[in-house]
Amino acid sequence: MAAETAHRWASALDSVVVYAQGAICRRLARGSVPPGGRVRVTGLPRSLDPGSLRARITEAAGVRVVEARVEVEAEPLGATVPDALQREVERLREECAAARERRDRQLILIEEVRSLHPVPPVRRRDDPHRRTPVDAWLDLAEFVDERLTRLHTRLAELEEAQAQVEHALRVAADRLARASTDAPPAHVETTVSAVVTFDGTGDAEVELEYTVPGAVWVPAYRLTHRQGDSTGRLVLRASIAQRTGEDWTGVHIALATADLRRRTDLPRLRSLRIGRRQPSPTPSGWREPPTGLADLFDGYDGAGLRPATTSTSPTVEGGTVVAAGGFAYAPVPPSQSMPQGYGRPLTAASPAPQGYGAPPPAPGSAYPEVFDTDLGDFAQPVPSRPGSTPRAGGRSRPALAGMAPAAPGQAAPPPPPAPAAPAWPEAPQRAAAPASGPPQPSGAELDYSALVLGGPDEQDGRRGRLFPDSAFDPMAAEYRRRAEAVASLPLPGHAVRPRESAGSFDHRFDALARADVPSDGTWHTVTVGEIPVGLRTEYLCVPSVEQTVYATLALANSTDQALLAGPVEVTADDDFLLTAALPTLAPGGVCRVGLGPAEGIRVTRRTNLHESTSGLRNTTTVLDHRVHVELASRLAGPATVEVLERVPVASDTDVRIEERADWTTPPDDAEGEHHAAGTRIWRVDLPAGATTALDGGYEIRIPSAKALAGGNRRS
Structure with a gap:
């Protein structure tokens, strides 16, 4: 225990990259590599993905990482439980x-x-009427x-x-x-460690990288500007929620829009052939077991009995040692020397499990296998017959076939008594022939990074073979399920998830300073950095709909990174104005942010319609529309005002529209805005305290036999 404690390295979380869902954490550990080269790095969360563990050397000379794997330990906390x-x-x-x-x-x-x-008494038939005792009632x-x-x-x-x-x-x-999920929730503390094997000795610093679920983020902004300035400060902030099981204290945080769970393996290109279609064989990861696999543990078996897997002591039944787990061993007289292979099980009542390199058993086989206990290898399996006794020469012992494997923690049941007359029963039916071809392994058995080689203490069917590792923390899946619950948190106002606003591009934003994010599953705001943007204040009005001027802020992205959609808090001259929704803004793009009505500018609109006829025989009706707009500014500085009007669009070739104004037609993609057909814009530079008038109009010429839908006389 002292040596194991000396080889433990404490680790500290250094940086976290939060993706659209999930995060990649990096821990640093420093120490002196022991002569054996095996170090246990502690401090990992229980919700980590075991297959994502990576280790590399950051500072060392002549030391390299050979292996890194995850191990789980449990110990009682005692009376001082933080609950x-x-x-x-x-x-x-x-x-x-x-x-x-x-x-x-x-x-x-x-x-x-x-x-x-x-309750009045029951009145009999001949009883006279009684007076009600009012005082008693009261x-x-x-x-x-x-x-x-x-x-x-x-x-x-x-x-x-x-x-x-x-x-x-x-x-x-x-x-x-x-509350933070970093504290243990029960009286038993389970710690997850990384067992790292080094090649070399000396002082080294190792970096562990692993992925964890249960972390999400959405962008948020704070915009500060001065009236009349062409620049402003746009601070990118992030609302982060995480329930990974460890508190992020003083770590470098980076934000990425990529999907951490997206597959990154290359596609498999199949060949195209002309002719009859033939199913292509599926590549299998199964290989034949190596020859001499049974002799791999002869030296280990020759050392004596294998340690019992349970606390139940072996019992002696009829001259045969029956150990816990249902295995039987033949005794050896003290005068004889211990033969090679002593302790090898004579009967394994449970069939050999399937795994990497293990052929499947024949279906329908209902009898265990009896092996030879001579000095040589295992003999060929012989079907045992119930009720038989061992024969000389040690070739088969059918009497042991009745031994069933004992339950964990219990002794094996004694064998059934042998019959008086040893007689062979009727021959059992022949077992069905096994399926032709190699066995088809499952997906777990093809995950080579998760396969574990069975040691000498495993069952006979698992010794020296590769099987999926099932010794990992059984509660890890529950911890990961609880961690992923943060994905269903309600979003803040105007917030949009990064994958929805990023579109087809992925960006990464690195925070300038370290930050703290506890593992409590609630939103925490972290300042990422300042983004330089170009600003100009413009005023917009549509007097035909509402005679109110609205202030807008044209924001230009002058960086090489896109600005994701999210809420933006607008502050002008140190006064908070409102929280608006900022759309996704590509590099070099411009968008408008509404600031609400501008009380310093007044707008008035008047219209006049004159109807007349023209033509040789008055066959054309002329509808002359005139528009008069007045703008009055009470601002302390100059302002740019856009006045929007709309001209009718003819769908009939007999209808002609003639415009008489100095307005302009906006392009379809002006600053990312889309205008309806027939939109016209007046752009006016209004000095401080000035008043200006705008006059325009259009004529609609239609045949006298026709009329406009809804009537000719309308504004």
């Missing part, structure tokens, strides 16, 4: 249940008193009323106490739910 919140929630639950019971008892008392009422009513008053007063007190306890319980439960 104060859990105990508080349990205490409040008990108090809440007691308060609810007191209120229920009070309601029962109230119902009992309320049911009190006078006394009873007064008693019931007084009693109910006291009971209801007490009920109100109990309900108030119950409401307070329930409120305290909800607060404590919310604190427990929001």
